[in-house]
C-alpha cells in the first residue's frame with residue numbers, strides 16, 4: 183500500500199509564495215501527472231514529497247503517517263530526474279547494483295534484482311556496457327531500471343523524457359506506462375507536456391502560479407475544464423477562444439460574436455447570473471467545414487498532418503483565424519470560402535472576468551442565424 187495525501191501544503195521562497203493550499207490524494211498504484219508551465223511549482227511539490235524540501239505548512243502523509251520529518255533516504259522513494267546522471271565509469275550492471283549495495287542486500291538478491299530490472303526495461307544482454315556505449319533512450323532505461331530495482335514504494339519522475347527526441351519520448355512513454363502497470367507502483371511525474379500527461383496519467387493536477395487549477399482524469403479535464411487556463415493547456419492544436427457579449431433577445435439570453443448572434447442554453451444556471459462578457463471555447467475537432475450551412479469564413483492556411491488536416495479560417499467575429507481539424511479527405515484550399523458549423527454540445531462557455539467554466543451553458547446550433 184502506498185497512498186499519499188497532501189493537505190493544505192504551502193511553500194515560500196524568499197517571501198514569495200510558490201505553492202498555495204495544495205491538496206492532493208494519490209491512490210495506491212495510481213499514475214499522477216503534475217502538469218503546468220515553467221515555474222508553476224510542479225518540481226517543488228515533487229521535492230516536498232521526496233523530502234528534499236520542507237513545506238512551510240500543511241501535511242504530507244503516506245498511508246496515514248506524516249512523513250515530513252523523514253529524511254529522503256528513509257522514505258524508500260525512487261527518483262528519476264531529467265538529468266539522470268549515470269556513473270560513467272560504471273557498467274550498466276554496476277550502475278544498477280550501486281544503490282542495492284548501499285542497502286547491504288545479499289549478492290544473490292542484488293544479481294536477481296539487476297536481472298529482473300533489466301528485463302523489465304528490455305536491456306537484458308547489455309549488462310557490461312558503459313553509459314557512453316548506450317543510446318540516449320537506453321541510458322534513460324538504465325536510469326529507470328536503477329530506480330525500479332530498489333523496489334520503491336513511490337516513484338517520482340521529474341521531466342524524465344525531456345532530453346529525448348520526439349520519437350523516443352513516445353516509445354519510452356509507452357514503456358513507462360506498461361512498466362508502471364505491471365509493477366503497480368504509485369507514481370508521480372512532473373511534466374509541462376500535455377500530451378505526455380494525458381497519455382500517462384490516471385489523473386492530472388494542472389498547476390498555475392502554485393495553485394492546482396483542476397485535478398482529475400484526463401478526459402474530465404479535456405471535456406469539462408474548470409477554467410479557460412485548463413481548457414487552453416490541454417489539447418493540441420489548442421482550443422479556439424472567442425470573446426463574446428451576453429445579450430438578451432426576446433427574453434432569452436444569447437451571445438454576440440461580432441456580427442453574429444447565437445442563442446444560449448443555460449441548463450441549471452439562472453439567466454440572471456450569466457456574466458455580461460464571456461469567452462467561448464471551441465476545440466478544433468468540434469468545428470465542421472460545410473459548403474452550405476453555418477458561419478461564413480475564408481480559409482487562410484491549410485496544414486496537412488498526414489491523417490488529419492488543420493484549416494485556419496478567418497471569420498468576422500474573431501481577430502485570429504479559427505483552427506478546425508478535419509480528416510484528410512476534407513481539404514479546402516487557401517482562399518476558399520467555407521462555412522463553419524460548431525457542435526453545440528461541445529462549446530464551452532467561460533466567464534470572461536473569472537475565466538471559470540459556466541457549466542451547462544452552451545451556444546445553440548448555428549441555424550437559424552439571427553442578425
Ligand SMILES: Nc1ncnc2c1ncn2[C@@H]1O[C@H](COP(=O)(O)OP(=O)(O)OP(=O)(O)O)[C@@H](O)[C@H]1O
Pocket residue numbers: 195196200218219220221222223224225226227372374
Ligand atoms: N530553491 C529555490 N530558491 C528560490 N526559489 C525557488 C527555489 N526553487 C524553486 N524556486 C522558485 O519557485 C517557483 C516554482 O518552481 P518549480 O521548480 O517548482 O516550478 P516548475 O513548475 O517545476 O518549473 P519548471 O518546469 O521550469 O521546472 C519558481 O518561481 C522558482 O523560481
